[in-house]
Amino acid sequence: MAKKPSYEELKQKLADLQSEILERRQVEADLENELRKFRALYDTALAMQSDRSLDEYLQHIADKCREILRCEISYIALHDEVRDDCYTPTFSGIKTEAFRKLRLPSGRGLGRPASKMRQGYIVDDYLTERSFDRKYDQIISDEGITSGMAVPIQMGTRDLGVLYVFNRTKTAFSQSDLDTLFLVANLAAVEISRKQAEDLLRESEKRFRFMVETTGDVIYHLRYDKMTYDYMGPGIGRLTGYSPEDINTIGFKSLVTRIDLLEQEDVSTKVILEDRFAGKTGEYRADYLITTKTGASKWLRDHSFPWYDDSGKNIGSVGILSDLTDYKQAEALVRQRTAELQRSNQALQDFAFIASHDMKEPLRKVISFANILRQKYKDSLEQTGNDYLNRMLDAAERMHSLLAGLLEYSRVTTNPEPFREVDVYAIIQEVLSDLEITIKKTGGEVKVGELPSIQADPTQIWQLFQNLIGNALKFHKEGETPVVDLFSTTTDPETLQIYVKDNGIGFDEQHLDRIFAPFKRLHGRSSQYEGTGIGLAICKKIVERHGGSITAESTPGHGATFIIKFPLKQPD
Structure with missing residues (x-):
């Protein structure tokens, strides 16, 4: 017969049973709590499929967080990438206006460890936490916040914000609570x-529709297999008078009477189509x-790109049609006016050449007979007569110089040489040889640095320098030796910049435009500096x-520097 348990043994067994029952009830309660959380999370996930706006959905999440975690406050702080801070568009349970409007800079408060370490964070007492x-x-104290949790809302590497929950009483949030908050934050991140x-x-789409509907340009998708348009903007009606459906029916090429490419005019439609089918157009x-x-006739510009399928095959093109009629008309007018201006300039240059050339002979006779008159009849003329004769000879000589300058000026365009490779340094050495007497007379010094070759007219380059x-030597300061320095720099791979610097008398830059105009002189005829004023114009x-x-x-009083820019190569 089994021994009956003692009272103490029965008492212990009863205590163990009660403890087991309590543990089972706690487990059941925990399971029920987790099930409640799961149902709430499921409802939250289902809400993503609704037509709620983002603000409405975030508000739903904030409310659900309070329900799931049985907390007093829940809110979402979204990251403002422009201001680099966090603002609170949705909240649940917040009482004070200051807390609602609080914008925390990125990396501040409870959200800092959550975002920085990309993991959740629990705080037992916010106001005593030293790391914040x-x-x-004061704002947090006025709201009454004590315990809380925060988890980052992230999608990939993007920080979208932080999800918070708080209680106004001290609460021991568990790891399970933090995990649940993480799940809610992930749902928020997706949404x-x-x-x-x-x-x-x-x-x-709004910008695209606005562009399509308001611009005069027409966007299209063209398929090469049927030569029809998958899409053509409604603006085609304004350009052609035909609807997109009409264009597909009659074919756009039936409207085209001429095609001009960038480097070729009046190209055959057949050639364009063959190139497109072959994928050669790019x-x-x-x-x-x-x-x-x-x-009516109208010009349209087509700018398109190849359209490839998933296998890389060129199946069509995507492009824009623009109305070019006004531009073409203006271009034609510019060509017409340019041709007229060129004819006018040519006529003027021809006249200047002929006039200066034909007038030189009678002027030479005037000078010749005036010199004969002075040689043979000088003593017969009174002082007044000789004065008149001398004035006449001076005026004739000036006229001769002016005509020579005018002839030289017109020859720049009427009698040029073709461009070829020219050694600028060698040309300047020829110039210095021709100016040898002037250099010795003035005691001048001309320094020439390295100068590369350019494509140019050699005679005109000689004339230029x-x-x-010659001017730099002529316009020197009295009692001071003229020094002329020539050097160059290459400002870019296609341009040469040459400097001609002197230590002469200089000029006021307010007269800069005037010195390059024909027959304009800064010094009067009575000055010590001779000349007609045509040199710089040439x-x-x-x-x-x-x-x-x-x-x-x-x-x-401090010299002058002339700066000449040349292209190293002339266009073909």
Whole structure:
């Protein structure tokens, strides 16, 4: 017969049973709590499939967090990438206005360890936590916050924000609670990313529709297999008078009467189609002359790119058609006016050449007979008569110089040589040889640095530097030896910059434009500096004929520097 348990043994067994029952009830309670959390999470996930706006969904999440974790406060702080701080668009349980409007800079408060370490964080007593910024303690204290949790809302490497829950009484949040908050944050991250992508797509579509509907340009998708348009903007009606459906029916090529490419005009439609089918066109630009539905002629510019399928096969093109009619008309007008201007300039240059050439002979006779008159009848003339004769000879000599300058000026364009490779340094050495007497007379010194070769007219390059160096020697300061320095720099791979610098009398830069005008002198005829005022005008004309430019820098009494820019190579 089994021994009956003692009272103490029965008492112990009863205690063990009660403890086991309590543990089972706790497990059941924990399971029920986890099941409740799961159901709430499931409801939250289902809410993602609804038509709620982002703000409405985030509000739903904040409310659910309070329900799931049985906390007093829940809110989502989204990251503002522009301001680099966090703001609170949705919240649940917040009482004070200051806390609602609080914008925490990135990396501050409870969100700092959550975002930085990319993991959740639990705080038992917020106001005694030493690792937090104490700047906002008063706002937090007024809200009554004590315990809380924070988890990052992240999608990939993007920080979207932080999800918070708080209690106003001290609460021992568990790891299970933190894990649950993480799951909610992940749901929030997915929905925030999805809604932001949708917003960007809507904005992109809105801009696209605005562009399509308001611009005069027409966007299209052309398929090569049927030569039909998958898409053609409604603006085609304004350009052609035909609807997109009409274009697919009659074929766009039936409207085209001429095709001009960038480097070739009046190209056959057949050639364009063959190139497109063969995938040879790549980025494609062409101008079409079309006949609209009303019978009017109009120019359209086509700018398109190849359209490939997933296998890399060229199946069509994506492009834009633009109305080019006004531009073409303006271009034609510019060509007409340019041709007229060229004819006018040529006529003027021909006149200047003929006039200066034909007038030189009678002028030489005037000078010749005046010299004979002075030699043979000088003593017969009174002082007044000799004075008149001398004035007449001076005027005739000046006229002769002016005509020679005018003839030289006109020859820059009427009698040029073709461009060829020219050694600028060698040309300048020839100029210095021709100016040898002037250099010795003035005691001048001319320094020449390294100068590369350019494509140019050698005679005109000689003429250019003969004028510039000659002027630098002529306009020197009295009692001071003239020094002329020539050197060059290459400002870019295609441009040469040459400097002609002197220590002469200089000039006021307010007269800069005047010194390059024909027959304009800064010094009167009675000054010690002779000349007609045509030299620098010839220089300017030569440089411009070579596609370059010339200018000068100067201060009165401190010399002048002439700066000439030349292209190293001339266009073909």
